[in-house]
Amino acid sequence: MASSFLSTKPFLGSSITDDAFSGLRYLPSHLLRSPVHISIRTSTPKKLQIQAAGSTGGNYFRVTTFGESHGGGVGCVIDGCPPRLPLLESDMQFDLDRRRPGQSRITTPRKETDTCRILSGVSEGVTTGTPITVLVPNTDQRGHDYSEMSLAYRPSHADATYDMKYGVRAVQGGGRSSARETIGRVAAGAVAKKILKSLAGTEVLAYVSQVHKVVLPEDLVDHDTLTLDQIESNIVRCPDPEYAEKMINAIDAVRVRGESIGGVVTCIVRSCPRGLGSPVFDKLEAELAKAVMSLPATKGFEIGSGFAGTFLTGSEHNDEFFTDEHGRIRTRTNRSGGIQGGISNGEIIKMRIAFKPTATIGKKQHTVSRDKKEMELIARGRHDPCVVPRAVPMVEAVVALVLVDQLMAQYAQCNLFPINPDLQDPLFSPRLELELEPEPNNVPV
Template sequence: MVVEESKATWVPVVAVKFVAVVDKVEDLMTVVHATAVVEWVKDCNQGGGRCRGRFGGVCASGSCYNYREASFFVDAENPEQDSDCPLPKEIRAAGNTYGNHFRVTTYGESHGRGVGCVIDGCPPRIPLSESDVQVDLDRRRPGQSKITTPRKETDTCKIFSGVFEGLTTGTPIHVFVPSTDQRGRDYSELSSGYRPSHADATYDMKYGIRSVQGGGRSSARETIGRVASGAVAKKILKDFAGTEILAYVSQVHKVVLPEDLIDNETVTLDQIESNIVRCPDPEYAEKMIAAIDAVRVRGDSVGVVTCIVRNCPRGIGSPVFDKLEAELAKAAMSLPATKGFQFGSGFAGTFLTGSEHNDEFYIDEHGRTRTRTNRSGGIQGGISNGEIINMRIAFKPTSTIAKEQNTVTRDKKETTLRVGGRHDPCVVPRAVPVVEAMVGLVLVVQLMAQYAQCNLFPVNSDLQEPLLPVLQPEEVPF
């Protein structure tokens, strides 16, 4: 039986996540509608409680638990129809959670009471304090300089759960950052008019409602949860695998930092943080600041961030659909304002022949397999090879600008719009710690997956290297 749309309605119930009974799962057509975590369904394993009708057969098996608040598309004329009636199934993810082994859900809106994240799957007994997270939040914080938004937020984090006496407990870690400098009145005109190239129109198209102030969920303030969880991920990678993640600004408008000016083997965080634009070369940093100033005084805006990973364990990543570079690209492209991603040689590699592009192997003085060049960007076949991973992420100019622009209203009338509020004239300096965070989340998930699949049991010591404990530089150089 297929439910006809004209005879159907939306009925809010609780969603269930099915573990084992596949034949019962196929009986359901579900559409995940929201993201709030809900309580366990009472008497679920008895087929009763709030799990009735078409869900009864599945719940009677005791193989389900409620996962998220949801809406199920059901037949309005027969809502209690038998659960064995076959229906096509469709599941749409809500899109606010990333990862599996190390699972992060972010929440909050631009001008709400606060933003944050919940980290589920963090290993226990990891040393962690609020100051470990605060370091990266301070790098992302608004109001740092004349080239960032003047909005003043301290962005001070609080860890509400998952840490006891300075160590993670293995239970969900909740990090909360309150908002203290909201000015919703700056966005009164946006209740009807759409900002060009912003998410205002598409959020209305998807949800039929949106948070007007500051872009709501589509605001870059959402990235606070990413940075907080990324700080935890980066700490695990650094402390237990010796992996270091660094990002820096390599382009602002038409000012492009030549790749050969920066040695990715030796560039340091201090070099990157030595100027307000976060470019490790002082001369080009001044050029970038001048470029931002030039457009800032005209009321317009401009906006590549390069990210490198040193000492990445060899062998992490997966073939085919879950290649490491594909996971990194997905993570990077999920960031606000991103429009491009290049890995290794990127598009420039298309101008080379195979003999010019190939990274030839050799054995170094310590007996390790290395490559003489790194056009592959540290990943081959979707799996890390131990060389420096390098990528570039392109950010479009800020959508919210002070210039008057043509647009339309929610009731489909053409008009003009000049947006007030406080906005970044260039997003890339503050995007640096956000890019690092997303790369960290990808790598910690991949590291845990590699350990579970390939390193939990005895390894082939002739070809594989141990992921843990940390390989000391004097023993095996990275």
């Protein structure tokens, strides 16, 4: 005679303990003398199922990044890119060059060309609608710089928390916590920016507005006329030459001492379609905050008036509506930052992102080792004295990725049926002109 016993606790991958069989002691003695069949549930409960484990973002325009700082390479897979979009490696390379290390004396001296290769999803310069794979090889790794850090945790770095989560970590370069992970997002963001510009005329521009105690006054930058050339006119990516020089001097001062400082990146979105974002959990500012706060070294996010808005009254803060000469509903001020109720209103979206000082510095610090012994550490390796100049294209990229994903979501839900032209914008206007050679004997449909 046999009986079956089903453990009431799901097996989640750990070793089976006596607790799993505690119910056996309550079986009648004659059954315990007979063969007993044990059945263990090995499937993970639905609420605990792993979904991409943090390396994938987006719902319609999905991006997965891969690779580590000192591995063979880094890159991304873009799934959901519309077909027939003209796309070349040079489209991505421009922003990758803005992000790459070794571009000036105020960035990390690591020398990487960060040359990208498109491995799939593009045929004869046009996207095919299938997954786009982009690879950037690593060529300038120095693993020996991290010998001390294999034992000791860098203060305020991800070393300790990666060990706490995984029990193992890639020591060289910080593995996935390295800013080299963002190469994949910058490459994908270049594609997203091209889609936004082509379909909606949308521009995403970011610039450095603060380095340590050097703060660029807001009234010195006209967001209506700001250009990429102004931003790229100096190595710190501040559009005002006078304040740019002050910021560069501040970075130089800490660089020679083996120290680091932080700063703020301001990002604006011009000509954003109205209606992007959804109520409650998927508000546009919530999606943007998640995207930019997923970048390395970020510690703060503001949109519109931000924390300064807490010093105003309702009548001072409210953006009053009016109708412009084209019959469009506009706001006279923009303290909301282009988003109201979690949905874009067509005004300029303005946000600010705070970046902390680089954690890896060349000064002696107190820490502990993996075996919990207190010790001192002077970190080696090549690191940015201030991350914000190279963070500018990273911020632009993740903001563009959110907007493209939201644009596709808006079209899928709200543009299937005829729109109300008095209130809604047509999302997909014929701005994109594809110069494709017609196939032989191609019959127009």
